[in-house]
Amino acid sequence: MRLAGAAAALVSVLALAGCGSDGTSSSLPSTGDDVPAGTPSVAAVPVDPPSPTATATASRPNPGATLITSDSEFGPMLYDDSGQPIYLFTAESGPSPACYDECAADWPPVLTSGAPQATAGVRPRLLGSTRRSDGGTQVTYAGHPLYYYAHEGKYQVLCHDVDEYGGTWLVVRPNGTPPPG
Numbered sequence: 001m002r003l004a005g006a007a008a009a010l011v012s013v014l015a016l017a018g019c020g021s022d023g024t025s026s027s028l029p030s031t032g033d034d035v036p037a038g039t040p041s042v043a044a045v046p047v048d049p050p051s052p053t054a055t056a057t058a059s060r061p062n063p064g065a066t067l068i069t070s071d072s073e074f075g076p077m078l079y080d081d082s083g084q085p086i087y088l089f090t091a092e093s094g095p096s097p098a099c100y101d102e103c104a105a106d107w108p109p110v111l112t113s114g115a116p117q118a119t120a121g122v123r124p125r126l127l128g129s130t131r132r133s134d135g136g137t138q139v140t141y142a143g144h145p146l147y148y149y150a151h152e153g154k155y156q157v158l159c160h161d162v163d164e165y166g167g168t169w170l171v172v173r174p175n176g177t178p179p180p181g
Contacts, residue, residue, distance in 0.1 A: 066080065067117070072085070087147045087160075088141075088147070092145055123175070
């Protein structure tokens with residue numbers, strides 16, 4: 001049993017080593033910031049309906065990924081509806097994802113099988129999706145493909161302003177931009 005505890009501690013240390021500072025945030029809802037002037041509206045890319053093998057009940061509507069806002073040490077930011085922090089990747093200059101393979105193992109894309117959904121504080125006109133070259137449909141916000149960090153807990157923000165895989169990973173504010181430097 002002592003060996004299992006030591007292994008779990010080592011895994012935790014290794015998970016934190018791949019990313020920046022240790023920080024957490026609260027789960028209080030937020031209304032967010034204003035959309036900056038000139039921010040383009042992003043339309044959702046049509047999504048193929050899920051196959052019967054992908055869903056147990058094909059008759060039940062699939063609303064897609066749901067984004068929420070909540071406070072963090074960086075101010076209001078985006079999370080998925082389970083509380084996973086959401087990031088953008090500065091190596092991407094448009095809606096085409098650039099994070100695959102090893103990158104996507106550490107930074108999984110926010111995928112959806114239906115139209116992405118917005119809750120209070122999330123700007124529906126900034127929410128969209130894009131096709132990935134590996135066949136998935138990735139959620140976008142203000143034209144940025146969205147990602148999680150694979151080694152974070154709910155409402156745990158460890159990887160803001162971290163340089164990995166040829167770019168910087170930044171949390172996303174409700175207006176679609178990262179927090180100021």
